[in-house]
Amino acid sequence: MLEIRNLHARIVDDGTEIIRGLNLTVRAGEVAAIMGPNGSGKSTLSYILAGREDYEVTEGDILYNGQSILEMDPAERATAGIFLAFQYPMEIPGVATMEFLKVAMNEQRKARGQEPLKIPEFLKRVKEAAASLNMDMAMLKRPLNVGFSGGEKKRAEILQMKLLEPKLCVLDETDSGLDIDALKIVADGVNTLRSPDRAIVVITHYQRLLQYIVPDTVHVLYRGQVIKSGDKSLALDLEANGYAGVIGQAA
Amino acid sequence: MNMHTTPQRTLAETALIDAFGERLSLLPGDGAVMLKRDDAIEAIKGGLPTRRIESWHYTDLRRLLTSVPDFDPAAVAKAIAPIVEGSSVLPVLNGVSSAKWAAVEGVTVQRLSEKLTDGSIAPGLDSYGSDDAIGALNTAFVADGYFVDIADGAQLDKPLELQNLQAGGQTHVRLAVRVGAGANAVIVERQAGEGAALVSSVSQLLLGEGAEVTWLVVQEQPDTATHLAQFKAHLGKNSKLTLFIMNAGGKLVRQEVVVKTTGEGAEFTLRGINLLAGDTHTDVTMVLDHAVPHTASTEVIRNVVTGKARGVFQGRINVHQYAQKTNAKMACNTLLLSDDGEFSTKPELEIFADDVVCGHGATVTEIDHSHLFYLMARGIDEKTARGLLVKAFVAEVIEELDDEAIVEALEARLDNWFVAHG
Numbered sequence: 186m187l188e189i190r191n192l193h194a195r196i197v198d199d200g201t202e203i204i205r206g207l208n209l210t211v212r213a214g215e216v217a218a219i220m221g222p223n224g225s226g227k228s229t230l231s232y233i234l235a236g237r238e239d240y241e242v243t244e245g246d247i248l249y250n251g252q253s254i255l256e257m258d259p260a261e262r263a264t265a266g267i268f269l270a271f272q273y274p275m276e277i278p279g280v281a282t283m284e285f286l287k288v289a290m291n292e293q294r295k296a297r298g299q300e301p302l303k304i305p306e307f308l309k310r311v312k313e314a315a316a317s318l319n320m321d322m323a324m325l326k327r328p329l330n331v332g333f334s335g336g337e338k339k340r341a342e343i344l345q346m347k348l349l350e351p352k353l354c355v356l357d358e359t360d361s362g363l364d365i366d367a368l369k370i371v372a373d374g375v376n377t378l379r380s381p382d383r384a385i386v387v388i389t390h391y392q393r394l395l396q397y398i399v400p401d402t403v404h405v406l407y408r409g410q411v412i413k414s415g416d417k418s419l420a421l422d423l424e425a426n427g428y429a430g431v432i433g434q435a436a
Numbered sequence: 437m438n439m440h441t442t443p444q445r446t447l448a449e450t451a452l453i454d455a456f457g458e459r460l461s462l463l464p465g466d467g468a469v470m471l472k473r474d475d476a477i478e479a480i481k482g483g484l485p486t487r488r489i490e491s492w493h494y495t496d497l498r499r500l501l502t503s504v505p506d507f508d509p510a511a512v513a514k515a516i517a518p519i520v521e522g523s524s525v526l527p528v529l530n531g532v533s534s535a536k537w538a539a540v541e542g543v544t545v546q547r548l549s550e551k552l553t554d555g556s557i558a559p560g561l562d563s564y565g566s567d568d569a570i571g572a573l574n575t576a577f578v579a580d581g582y583f584v585d586i587a588d589g590a591q592l593d594k595p596l597e598l599q600n601l602q603a604g605g606q607t608h609v610r611l612a613v614r615v616g617a618g619a620n621a622v623i624v625e626r627q628a629g630e631g632a633a634l635v636s637s638v639s640q641l642l643l644g645e646g647a648e649v650t651w652l653v654v655q656e657q658p659d660t661a662t663h664l665a666q667f668k669a670h671l672g673k674n675s676k677l678t679l680f681i682m683n684a685g686g687k688l689v690r691q692e693v694v695v696k697t698t699g700e701g702a703e704f705t706l707r708g709i710n711l712l713a714g715d716t717h718t719d720v721t722m723v724l725d726h727a728v729p730h731t732a733s734t735e736v737i738r739n740v741v742t743g744k745a746r747g748v749f750q751g752r753i754n755v756h757q758y759a760q761k762t763n764a765k766m767a768c769n770t771l772l773l774s775d776d777g778e779f780s781t782k783p784e785l786e787i788f789a790d791d792v793v794c795g796h797g798a799t800v801t802e803i804d805h806s807h808l809f810y811l812m813a814r815g816i817d818e819k820t821a822r823g824l825l826v827k828a829f830v831a832e833v834i835e836e837l838d839d840e841a842i843v844e845a846l847e848a849r850l851d852n853w854f855v856a857h858g
Binding site: 268288 | 805806807809810811812813814815816817818820821824825827828829830831832835
């Protein structure tokens, strides 16, 4: 589903290269974990997948279902089925959360040639998804993410993911800022989305989240490259021994 | 003998002076009113204000008012529906008030032409200063409008909409409202039309003790019209006024706000939205006098600037010497969406009391790119996402009004502008 080939990318503003020859393949139905120390390029990778303009791909390609997405803007990628759960979701005053959800869902439906959702059907879907994440509907009456706690923001991201039903989900440090109860709720939310036609990329610093979202593959990112890949036992190994051993082997 | 040279008159100045000569015999008014008109035209003969007059520095009326259309009494202004369904409507069509209106309990309405003829409005025609060009223009030519009296204790459950609808040519209208003690009302002042008109419109509001009024100015002139407007209010003891101004049209627009708190405990709230597009000039100038102790005011102006539009906000707050415990806060935020647009902000605080809380702030920003990315990452295309963010910027101010029918009505006007200019 996702194939990243020899990807090189840099920050547009100052030209700093962050991704330096990254290769990664994630198949439909797979849950892939991307781990790595701070500064290894994990968040940058998630932004590049979503199409953030602050980064420029200088070499290599990103194929989604066999087609390059480099020329697609963030909205086109999203309607094609790519979803990024942000590490730091933006607070946007003045944009009502419900209005935002409705516009996002209907814009995606429009791009796929589907009719817009009728209001009762829309409300039903939001209520169900919110209930499954233990979210209060009153929260959704507020402006988008404004005044939400860190944990509420993360839940709101997963809520959007459930409602938009993407094919490729990228979760950037979704565990950060969550207490253990919230972590379980969020992980359950992600697990219900596991399906044979959907791939999930979980970016995380710690193994903790992977106890709840058990990955099929684990990849270690360091200095903008995948330096080691393995199964879930690799994550346990990293937890026990730290990144130093893996980095040492690769050097 | 004083010797001084008068600069040559502009076409517009000449046209106004000539028009006065032609209109004079048709204008209603007793002797007192006619004296006020004479004074007013003398002021205009002295020349329209230029940038050398401080309060007109950013709006050089002499230079910007390039032409003055003739009066067109035969023109027909098109009636429009009120912004809130079920409102009582008092229309002024092409400068002429209606002789008939549906009665509203507690509300007495008089045509302004009658108040001019019998002279009872004469004291209200005084200008408030030597730089009061809009007041002078209006006093010279005003022919009609309404005088509305809302009785003590009256509670209006539906808005009262005062419409000033032009049909080209010139219209000079005055809308005077007195709100009795403890009365409560929502008043909509609608300024619109279809012609390349010169409009002057002066609104006067007197709030009695404990009266509460929300006054909404909805200005949607075509981009061929010059709209010169003034809103003057006196706030009595413990009265509350929320003034909301939406400028969403006009080629050359100046909306002056002249407010004085005359009773202790009075509260004034100004919220303004300027939606600026094309090659237009829009100026909102406020002079607020905190004249007695224990009064409060807040002002928030939000501007969206596109195309080659130019905008101005001048906010002057005078806190008089005895006006202790005044609390005043003013903010002006601009979203600049084009390289050719501009917005000038001039806050002025003149404080003669020593125990007050006063502050002001101004910002100019572009669309936040991280916000745009976030919305687009959810599949919302760039144009729609930008629209959402721009609308959010101004909608915040509307939502503060906290009255569902009004918020919906104003958001509909907002959508209307975005459809035309998005």
